[in-house]
Amino acid sequence: GQQVMQIPQYQHVQEGEDFTTYCNSSTTLSNIQWYKQRPGGHPVFLIQLVKSGEVKKQKRLTFQFGEAKKNSSLHITATQTTDVGTYFCSLPNAGNNRKLIWGLGTSLAVNP
């Protein structure tokens, strides 16, 4: 069946360092979404990528969709303590694109 892998599972950085999380799918995707969940909070939508090779930026966050549309990355430049949380990729289920399936997330900790 369809598999979603997110790596790394945990990342601990010093404030000011960069951070990248990767999401890999076993199937070609129509789109991919990224969410952030703060500790104790609920997932909050960050962005949706649709086009092959697409790159989108939100301030210090850069999102990329792979050329083959099977992987994606989220890069944070110069992390801040406000970036702490778990970052999830979410993608349409291959058999039924009406529902989303989720990676296990990458938990980011930032030392001030």
Place this chain on the structure above:
Amino acid sequence: DTGVSQDPRHKITKRGQNVTFRCDPISEHNRLYWYRQTLGQGPEFLTYFQNEAQLEKSRLLSDRFSAERPKGSFSTLEIQRTEQGDSAMYLCASSLVGTYGLTEAFFGQGTRLTVV
């Protein structure tokens, strides 16, 4: 507040009791999802609705779980004869279908269930 709201925020119940959670989605959204999340895991799909129709229920879900969305607006999730393994955060989300499929999902703040 026009976001997704869930009630209650916290529920502590004794094993064997029934519990019911409510979700009020964003009013114009026709898709409503229920997820379960445990510590260190991503949201686990439980079921979803298109308007009032329940289109899919996870095979992982036992018969003790049932969900309804009677008028295509709010939804309820009931767990009968709760077990300690049911302890988790239950998340509700709503969305619309866009050109490329699902648009972003808006989540409620969740109901944290503790079964003692």
